[in-house]
Amino acid sequence: MGNALLQVKNLKKSYGDHQVLNGINFKINPGMIVGLLGPNGCGKTSMIKSIVGLINDYEGEILIEGEHPGVESKKAIAYLPEKNYLPAWMTPKSAIKYMADFYENFNKEKAYSMLKAFDLPENQKIKTMSKGMQEKVQLLLVMSREAKLYILDEPLGGVDPVARDFIMETIMKNRFENSSILLSTHLIYDIEGILDRVLMIKGGELEVDTDVKNVIDHNMTVEDLFKEVFRNVF
Amino acid sequence: MFSKVLKHDFISTGRIMGVIYLIVAGITAVTLGSHYLKKGEEMAVGEALGVAALLLVSMCMFILTAVVVLTDFHKSLYGERGYLTFTLPVKSWKILLSKVLVSTIWFVIALAALFGSMWVTVVVLKEEVLGENYDTIMGLISQFSTVKISSFVASVVAKIIVFFVEFAFFTVTIFFTSTLANTRLFQKRSVLWTIVLFIPIAVVTVKLAEFINERLVFSIFFVDDKIKLVTDNFEYQSLLLNNNGIDIGELFVYFILGAGIFVATHYIMSKKINIK
Structure with missing residues (x-):
């Protein structure tokens, strides 16, 4: 566990009296694909927002390549939020230009080839696109980054099974070499096969932090483990 | 990197401000065009409407500018676009400073537009409408030559x-x-x-x-x-x-x-x- 790419130490976050994260600890090493699992409202997004620098009033420590979230960590992390974050007036072309302006590790050629592969019009305003098209634009912007860590918050939420396969294929095909992925979802079945490690959050606490290999060694699937951990939650 | 933030802030706000200034330029062109092309001494309808519209738009410019810069500020930082803005590899104070500078420049331009529209008004209305005020204004302007x-x-x-x-x-x-x-x-x-x-x-x-x-x-x-x-x-x-x-x-x-x-x-x- 020598040089962790991401290290989270005793992370606590509350909104008023409501404690959403209560002493989370884990590490992600380079090259790992980690599933962040848990039901809606368990604190996954709050944790991700703390890692990417959107939430700063947390307790504990977050280290990305040994440094606190800041300009350098933002260069290393490519983040795909649940929300549509692009301005309505932007087109895929102007969004690519925007990202290329700010991120040195943004690969423009890759972005245009993905745009073509996704069959997206480069000059259509994003606000006039369907939700699925908008999600594809955001995905290609993230996956065109030659990042060290991809943080994908519910990339499979609200899409049909065929689209889920397409998204997962895009992620796996386009990730930068030896990069890590932290993927938050509650659709375990679709990602089970690609995960190296799983983190499960329950009631703001890290309930499970284990290699997928260990789960398989116990004659279980990740989905079985998930059901066992969250049986009483629903 | 700061120059890139500035550039994109100008692009973001300039889309709307640009349209507003195009309208101002259009009204100015119509007003001055009517003034110079008119036949006879009577004031042309285009001139009168143009001056009224120009003064109205120019005076509203500050409110329009305030609405545009505030809306952009709110949406790009605290709306969903904040997910993009705050994950850029730029220090947050630079993001804020860029917004302050760009917005301030728009306000200064709005003031310049107001002065410009007042100048057009003076040119068009001249002494027959402004009366003694015209002489006062010209007197003030002539002071600059000394x-x-x-x-x-x-x-x-x-x-x-x-x-x-x-x-x-x-x-x-x-x-x-x-x-x-x-x-x-x-x-x-x-x-x-x-x-x-x-x-x-x-x-x-x-x-x-x-x-x-x-x-x-x-x-x-x-x-x-x-x-x-x-x-x-x-x-x-x-x-x-x-x-x-x-x-x-x-x-x-x-x-x-x-x-x-x-x-x-x-x-x-x-x-x-x-x-x-």
């Missing part, structure tokens, strides 16, 4: 600096209010709270500035083509009536207060806000 060019340039540059600092102070106050309105306490009705909180915050900051200014006389006046530093209140009051001057003390107070509000805004923005 002033040394260096003094004139210095005076204009100084005035631009004054306007810039005062507009920057106004901008940062609006942004502070919007930021406060996006904290947990007010977040559910952030737009409404921005409007409600702005009035008391603006009153308090302006009163505070006035309070300090009354106790700090430190001004520059352009007297007989020379720069004169004034620190005496009596001299200040007498020169204020007749000469072109800049209240450096006031400028300094606005600058320091503005910087303080900027720091407070940045603190709340980076430490106390959770984007929805």
